[in-house]
Structure formats: structure tokens, C-alpha cells
Amino acid sequence: MSENNKLLISNVNPAEDTSTNNEKKYEENYNLEDLSKIVLVNESVTPMQEINRAYETFKFGWFHVKLLIVTFFGCIASIQVTNSTAFLLPIAECDLNMNLKQKGLLTAMPYFGMFVSTIITGFLIDTFGRIIFLRIGFAGMFFFTLLSASSQTYEMLAAAKLCEGILFATALAAISALTSEFCHPTVRDRVMLFQSSYAALSQILGPAMAWGLLIQDWKYSFFDGRFVLNVWNFYLYAMSLWSLAAFLLYCTLPESPKFLVTQKRYEEAKNILIRIYTENTGKPADTFPYPHLFEKEMKEDDSEDAKAKRKIKVGERLLTGLKNLKPLIRRPLFNYLALIGAMQCVVLGVHNVNRLWFPQLSTIVEHYKFDDNNNLCGLLDVYTTTLKSKSALNVTSEVCVPHVSGSETYINSIIIGLICLLPYFISGAIVNKVGKKVLLFAGGLISIGSLLGLRWANSKALMVVLFSMNIAMTQTMKSLTQVFLIELVPTTMRALALSLVMMTARMGTLVGNVAFPILLAMGCAIPFYTMAGAMTCVVILAIFLPRGKQS
Template identity: 75%
Template sequence: MADLNIDVPDKVEPVTPMQEINKAYELSKFGRFHVKLLFVSFFGCVASILVTNTTSYLLPIAECDLNMNLKQKGLLTAMPYFGMFVSTVIAGLLIDTFGRIYFLRIGFGGIFLCTLFSASSQTYEMLAAAKLCEGILFATSLAAISSLTSEFCHTTVRDRVMLCQSSFAALTQILSPAMAWGILIQDWKYSFFEGRFVLNIWNFYLLIMSLWSLTAFLLYMILPESPKYLVTQKRYVEAKNILIQVYSENTGKPADTFPYQNIFEKEIKENATTKADGEVKDNFAKKILTSLKNMKPLLGRPLLGYLLLIGLMQFITLGIHNVIRLWFPQLSTIVEHYSFEGGQNLCGLLDEYTGTLKVKSASNSTSDVCVPHVSGSETYINSIIIGLISLLPYFISGVIVNKVGKKVLLFVGGLMSSGSLLGLRWSNSKTMMVAFFSTNIAVTQTMKSLTQVVLIDVFPTAMRTLSLSLVMLTARMGTLVGNVAFPILLAMGCSIPFYTMAALMGFVVILTVFLPKKKQ
């Protein structure tokens, strides 16, 4: 045990706090702490994704209860993204200023309360307002999840850990329809106060889904703050204690065997000297000013160019991914009620459905009883299949990402996505439709994760969450525009949205050529 320091010779001794942290992580390796970190982030990722996912399964079953038309369904699907648009940049700035773990707790605690409000909704406006609030709080949690996880990993394992965490989105694609299938097929309906307050089955569904955000809130209470963030705030003693905790949990060795017992020694002494000389502790305003100063490099080359490039790629990729993902349950339900016959393709069915809606709207009939097109077992089973297939690219890319590089994977993924969108337009069977939906969702989901890893590589710790939030802002704008535009374009003609999305993914393929090749 006395020879442990031999592994850290003077000639490779780290010279900056960040280098010291990376060396400490390298010695700690991957272990139990990281497993716990991924376990907690799993609940966080599921709770975050359910903010948008739950709406997809409500659209068919709640259309009569909430009196929704096709455009209102698109607006409700987009509502969480309105909230994200409002809060994303502000949340990113505050997370970089006041820490990751603090806002993770606020975010998931708030999402839990807002989901309870959603679960008690009695009108379309009430549910839309609740979904807007969920979106606002979503922005404070999801960006912090990525930052916290990446900052606890050494560079040799970071890509694979981040891809593993990103695969939780695919797992949610399996869990979400499975939970919806188990709950929404029930016939639960309770009326209170002489019918003035009614809980339908979809209300109970939202109530049960709120347990994910409550669990995430409780689990993040047991995790520490990121040492890299603490170092940027000159809180060296706290950072040292957390590094020792990671080392002990990963290696199973006592804290006193930590090789870098004198880590941050120079910085701790300098801090003590400045405090002895009467330096005043940073207040709220000073921290905000410091964070604004940290933004300055974002406005110069090459970071501004990379930010714009990655932001545009995410705008298109995530926009298309979420349109296809969130509208699949509704489109699948339509296919269940308008089955493929006589060689008819998907667009033929969708045009028939939208034509029926136009006739119904033109008749201005108020006497007809609204009968919802409830999703059958096929929709839920197909959604689970899509989730299972979406896992495959993560395993494949996790194995080969270090060999072929993120840039090549993004290029190939863009081509596959564009091809699958064109295939969807001409699919003439349920099997073909599910295959093309699965391919597109799986590939664009992996592309989204790879692009985020590129951003984490390029941007330094002090502005990482802010840059990630800015990119997420543009990505959510893409989702917002896509979900509002999709039903409008669909009503104009089914071919229009699919050809448009295929062309946009072809443009993303061109943009990948300009991404940086190596870590900066």
C-alpha cells in the first residue's frame, strides 16, 4: 500500500485543477459510483422524456374528452417545447453558475408537481397549460443530467458512458408504450362533485407517470455535485472530498489510500490567503457577471462556428426525430382503423383520414356523438418493437465509435434517416411501416446523442451546460416547428411532409462534413 504513489510519477504530474481531476478519474477507473450515477440518471431520463412522450398516447383516447381536432393535437404535442423554448438558455446559464445537482432537484421536483396538475386536467386549456409548465422545468433537468454525468467520467470512457445514458431514451420507448398499454386499456372513470370533476383513464395514466419524476427527485438527493463545477467555483475542498468518494466507491479501498492526498493543495492555500486578506465571498450578482464573462469565448472563433453548426444539425435532426416519434401512436391508430387494402400505401390511408375530417368539419354537425379512435394492441406492440430496435444502434455505435469516429457515424446515419423517410411515404403494409419508423427513430436518436457528445468534447466545462442549452434550444425550436407544421402539411397532402423531412436530413449529411475531426 505504501507504493501507491509510484503510479503517479513527477514527470506526468498534472499542473492544472482540471488535469488533476482527470488524472484522479483515470486512477479511479469505471466502477460502482458510475453504475449508481447511471442508475439515477436512468430515472431522470425516463421522467424527462415522459414529459413529451405521454402526450402521444393521450391524443387518440382523449380527443373526445378534450374536444381536440388535428391542429389542436399538434399544438398540445408541441406545448412542452414552448416551455423549453422559454427556459432553456436561462436554465443553462444558471446551471453553469450555481451547479448541476441543485437544478436537477428543482427540475424533477417541479415536474412531479406539474404532472399532478396535468393528471387533474378537466379541459384542453388546463392540460395545455400544465404541459407548458412541465416543459419549462424539463429544461432545468435534462441539460444538467448530461453535464453531471459527463463531468464524472474520464475521457477514455466518456463517449461510451454518454451513449449508454442516451440509450435510456430508447428504453423509455419500450417502457412508455408498455405502461400506456397496461393502463389505457382499462375502463377506469370516476366522477366527483356531481360530475363537475371527472377522472378518466388518461388522468390516471398521467398520475402514475408522475411517480418517475418523484423517484428521480429523491435519487438525485443522494448524489454529489460535479467536482469540475466546484473547481470552477474555487470550492477545492468539496471537490477533493467528492473525488475521494468516487475513488473509494469504485476501487473499494479506504479513503486514506487515495493517491492524490495533496490534490488542489496549491489552490487551497491560495484561497486561504485571499480570504485572510479580506476577500469577500461571491454574491449572486457577482456569480452572474462571472458567468456572462465566461460566455465571451462563445462569440469568437472557432466556438461560435461550431455552436451554429451543431445547433442547426440538432434543429433538423431532433425536430424530425420527435415528429416521427410523437406522431407514431396517432398514425398507427389511423392505420388500425383504415387498413391497407388493394395495394394502398401509407399516404393513401392518411389522405383518406384527413379527407374524412374535412367532410366532418364542413358539415358543422353538433348532433353526432364523438367516438374516439382508440389505440388498439397493435399500436402499443409496434411502439415496443420500435423501442427495442432503437437500442441496437447504441450497442453498435458504442463498440465502433472510437474506431470510426463520430463524424462517420453521423454521415451514415443521415443517409439512413433520409432513405427511411422516403420509404415511409411508399410503405404499403404494417410491417414495412413499422420497419421504416423504427429505422428512422433509432438512427436519429443515435445521431442526436453523438452530436451532443461532439459538443461536450468541443466546449470547456465553464460554458458546457450553457452551450448545450443553446443547442437544445434550437433543437426544441425544430421540434416545436415540426409538430405544429406536420398536421398542417399532412392536411395539404401526405407526400409533402415526408419529402420535406427527407430533403432536410440530406442537408444534415452535408453539414457533418464540417464537424471537427478531433477533440478540442
């Protein structure tokens, strides 16, 4: 500490240190930089706190807008990996010779891939960084989407969808971690909820693209019929453009400063913060308000011991990453992971079953029609009984005629997407006032009511309303539980924690999508009552969630 600062501290009279006269005297003799150094020494500010203070100064600006635009393409590309399958089921059933169980397996295939890769990718993201895995993930997703679009058999499409799921998991955990680490805690909840609304936008864009393409009568044959492109192949080619755009756009974004600080790469972190400052404020870099940011840490890092430690091999980095995981298997973090993981398992399972099977169920309703004596379950039971009869009679001579989705199915899917946007605006506006626990509890009750109501839905309008309510509520609940997790887990293990929770969540989706056609064949009411019972458990578990903390 300089002589001037020593003199300043020695001259402070404890009885008068809050007086206006003393404050004026300090301002006359010492500049603000000297005072800020004293504050920093006394408070022992951590590098993470310094980054948060910098974010608070930079406010929400153009850099964050650009981040959300890039994230939009990333989220849409990721969600279309699963969304696109839902619209293929009716139109491709004859081309790929699919029965009801094979449709359920194909719908679940991306989630098998996510389940396989989730844990290891989360660990690698926390060890080597967010941005590199975003680029790898979307580049790989683009390649395998092209492969699925060129599929000629059910097996080829299923294998490609499996690989898409592996790359999906690689990118998705990094998206949430990167976005949250570029935001100050005071705006993080709202930014994450806004980002989560992209799922609803995907629910609009997906059906709109399907409506524009799948109603066409395109079929092209090459090499004497050995390679055939149907209209659904072109639909998948169009879907691949989202992942290509996401890869190119993520190449323009930097790494998370918070991750770089955990790796003691202070100079890189500071340069990125300067970049955010200049983009948000429009001011030149030499006006950066924190010129001494990480100064103490960088001096320590320049020592010979620190330089020697930086020259570590990949194996040693992996070993260090494993050591950082110890808190995750201890209380209280392990309890949080178990609680949130169980909730996400049910919520995401119910959400994806309803979201991915709605186009198929809507198509069935289009072909069988409601009447005065029928409800949704009556129509579905007629459909499954017809399939059982054909299977029992071993009917193979009939020409396969697919139940192609009409305009109603696509329009209803778009309506669901539009309705799914509303909870994000509402919850984003009131989340800081009422809290996430209250929103989770309310969303769970609405979801239960809509699932029970579907059993008795007796019109297309009522069916769409109830599906919309359920999909919107479970989608919002999924986002709220993720925000809970982000707040409770430190940066060094955040991506892995998200991956672990998402692994359990995808297990729910896997079980749900494979079990739904089986339960549906047993009786229409069974799957809806089962999902309502599972959501009741989620509402009970929400009571035990801790208060979120801003960190």
C-alpha cells in the first residue's frame, strides 16, 4: 500500500468516519482509484465478484442482444432435432414401414443419444470450455442431420437420429452455461426465461416449416430407384440449415470470462470484458472503468510456480476436473441435484410426450372425427383397436396408405407454440416478485388439471387448449428448475450439474416415449392418468426446493 493510502487510513477517526466533512476531505486529497483499491483490499473481492461488478456497470446492451440472437439459432437447431421427428411419423410411416411401437422408438432415439453422452460432455465442458463444444456440437449436428435427411431405411434414420442426440447433448448444456455466465445475477433469471421462450418459438417455426414443405408432393428417384428422396427428406434438409447457422454464429462469440477465470486465464477474461464494455457502451477500450481488473491475480500468476503449473498436460487437466467434482457428491449439492433431477425427469418426460405425440394424435383426430358421442379417448381407442385387428389378421397384401397430417394439425401446432410464449412473458415479469417456487407450484397444478381434462376432451378446440396448457406449463417449469440449478451450483461444475440433471430428465423422456404407445394400446385413459399422477409428485417435491441465491 502506498504512503498516501497509509496516511489516509491512519487519519480516519472511527467516531467521525461517516461524517460529511470527512468524506469531502477524502475526495479533496485522494482520487477515486485510491479509494477503490482500499475497498478492494478490505473486502477481499473474488474474481467472480469482480466480473459481476463489471457486468453490472456494463448493463444489458448490444453484446447481450447479439448473444441472444446467436442463442436463438442454437436453441432452434437443438430443439428441431426432436421436433422434426414428430412431423415425420404420419407421412413417413409407409416409406419406412413403421408401426406404432417403432414410431415411439424413433421419437425416443435422439434421447438415447443424449443419455449416452450427457455426463461425459458436461464434464468436458467444465474442463475445457463452453464455446469449443458449442462449435463442435452444431457442426456435428449439421452433418448428421444431412445424413438423416438422406435416409432410405428406418434403421438408417434411427441411427442418424441417435448421433444427432449425442451432439444435441454436447451443445445444449453449453448453451445454458454460456448465456448465464455472461449475465449479472440481477437480470439472469429474466434472460434465462427469455432464452427458454425459444422453445415456444421452435414450436411455431417447426410446424410452419413442416406445413410449407410436407404438404408438397415431391418424390425424386436416382440410380434406378436405389436412392429416393421423398418430401420428408427435403424437410430434414431444410432443418439442417439451423444447425449450420448456429455453428457459424457461435464462431463469432468469445469464451465465458467466468470459465476463463476458473482456469486462471485472467488476461483473456479481461480482454473479453473489455470487448463487452465497448459493444454495450460504444466507448473506446481505453475508457474501460476497471483498468486494474485481476491485477493481483495476474501478478501471482506471473510467478515461476504459477507458470510451471500452467504447463499441464491434458491428462492432468482431466484429473483436476475430476477433483473439482467432489462437492457434487456431498451435501448440500448432491441433495439439490437429486431433487431437481427427479423433478426434471417427470416434467421433461410429460412435456416431450405431449409435444412430440401431439401431431400424431391430431392427425388421428383429423381422420376419425369427433361426434356427439365421442371424446378424445374414444377416437384413440378406435384407432388402436383397428391396428390390433390388422396385426391379428396379419394383413400384408393391402397397399399402405399413410394418415397424412392435414392443415389443421400444423395450424394447431402453431397455436400451441403461440400459447406457450405467454407463460414466459408472465413469469419473466413476476418471477422476482413471487419467486420461482410459487410459479413451479402453480404450473404443476395447471398441468395436472389439463392432463385429466384431456381424457374427456370432446372437441378439437378443447383438445388444443388442454394440450397447449400442459405443454406451456411444463416448458416453463423446466426452465425454472434449470434456473434454480444454475443459481445453486458454482461455475466450476455448472455444466456438469446441468448435464447430470438433463440426463435424468432425458431418462423420463425415453421412458415416456417408449411407454406411451404401449399404454395407449392398453387404453387411452391410462397414459393421461399416469402423467397426471407423476406431475402430482412434482408439485410435492417443489415444496422442498431451497430459496435461490444470487451468485
